[in-house]
Amino acid sequence: IASITLIFFVSPDDSLIHLLVxxxxxxxxxxxxxxxxxxxxxxxxSKFKVLAENLAFIxxxxxxxxxxxxxxxxxAFAIVLILETLLYSFGLIFYYQRDRQSVLNWxxxxxxxxxxxxxxxxxxxxxxxxxxYGNIDRVxxxxxxxxxxxxIYSSAATLSESWFFLESIISSxxxxxxxxxxxxxxxxxxxxxxxxxxxISLTAYSLILLMIPSAxxxxxxxxxxxYQAAIPILxxxxxxxxxxxxxxxxxxxxxxxxxxxFNLYS
Numbered sequence: 105i106a107s108i109t110l111i112f113f114v115s116p117d118d119s120l121i122h123l124l125v126x127x128x129x130x131x132x133x134x135x136x137x138x139x140x141x142x143x144x145x146x147x148x149x150s151k152f153k154v155l156a157e158n159l160a161f162i163x164x165x166x167x168x169x170x171x172x173x174x175x176x177x178x179x180a181f182a183i184v185l186i187l188e189t190l191l192y193s194f195g196l197i198f199y200y201q202r203d204r205q206s207v208l209n210w211x212x213x214x215x216x217x218x219x220x221x222x223x224x225x226x227x228x229x230x231x232x233x234x235x236x237y238g239n240i241d242r243v244x245x246x247x248x249x250x251x252x253x254x255x256i257y258s259s260a261a262t263l264s265e266s267w268f269f270l271e272s273i274i275s276s277x278x279x280x281x282x283x284x285x286x287x288x289x290x291x292x293x294x295x296x297x298x299x300x301x302x303x304i305s306l307t308a309y310s311l312i313l314l315m316i317p318s319a320x321x322x323x324x325x326x327x328x329x330x331y332q333a334a335i336p337i338l339x340x341x342x343x344x345x346x347x348x349x350x351x352x353x354x355x356x357x358x359x360x361x362x363x364x365x366f367n368l369y370s
Contacts, residue, residue, distance in 0.1 A: 107132075114243070120178070127182040131189045137207070140196040141276075150276045152203075156195025164188035226368035227359070233368075259327055260337035264345060267311050271349045274303060279356050286360075297357065304353045308346040315342040 107129040108122075115121045144153045167184050197207060242261075246254045278300050286293045315322070319338040323331055358367050 123179055124182045127179065128185055130186050134186075134189045134193040137193045137196055140200045140207075143200070143205075145276045146280050148277070148280050150273070152199035153196070153276070154273070156192050156199060159195050160188045160192035163191055223362075223364060226364040230367045230370070256331060256333045257337055259323070259331050260334040260341050263322065263326070263338055264315075264341040267345060268348065268352075270307055270311075271304060271352050274300075274307065275352065275356060278303075279360075283360055301350070301353055304349045305346065308349040311345050312342055315339075 108126050111122055111125040141153050144150055164184050164187065167187070168181065171180050171184065200207070242254050242258060245257055278296075282293070282296045282300055285296050316339050319342070320335050323335050323338060327334065354370075355367055358364060
């Protein structure tokens with residue numbers, strides 16, 4: 105509701121964007137099943153989450169290819185995003201139920217809700233801020249330069265951001281064990297935390313060193329000559345991977361230490 109309301113203020117005269125936002129915003133409804141992700145991560149069973157993601161990814165990719173070849177409208181691609189999220193949600197439920205769990209057994213606990221709202225409020229504000237400054241560049245480009253510039257810029261940005269799943273995999277696989285290691289003493293906890301940061305940093309540096317020299321080839325293969333202007337953008341944008349990866353790792357540590365307000369400050 106907030107997304108649909110806000111888009112009327114951001115782009116009051118663009119009915120196509122109103123429709124696209126209305127379709128894509130439906131994803132928030134299915135996001136309510138994300139606690140199942142956390143449940144698998146806490147048990148170090150992220151493979152079930154990955155299986156559900158892969159199932160949804162394969163389906164949506166095949167459908168998008170069909171839409172491209174059939175010359176479908178932009179709205180059709182937006183609908184695919186919803187179907188992908190819906191299929192992923194069903195996949196989570198399937199593996200959750202297979203582990204003798206059931207969403208039908210979930211109950212509302214108002215005391216816990218109040219506690220979570222109080223503890224997460226700084227994170228909600230900081231996440232909203234990140235979302236805004238992470239996308240405001242495209243909004244500004246669209247208003248100040250034009251939609252063509254947004255397309256060029258977004259092609260490079262999307263390629264860079266598509267690698268963020270690596271940080272997510274590392275965190276979901278390792279961080280539950282790091283949290284539990286606090287019970288083994290500060291020395292063990294700090295040592296595992298340092299290894300986690302080292303792995304995150306190494307992954308980011310490897311991506312940067314791989315993508316900068318191959319940016320031209322990747323853009324030409326994936327987008328063609330019309331997107332040559334995206335090559336230098338990609339070479340610069342990929343460098344933000346290091347800071348994004350470390351930022352996510354820092355955020356995990358801040359939550360684990362109960363210092364959420366510092367997430368908001370930063």
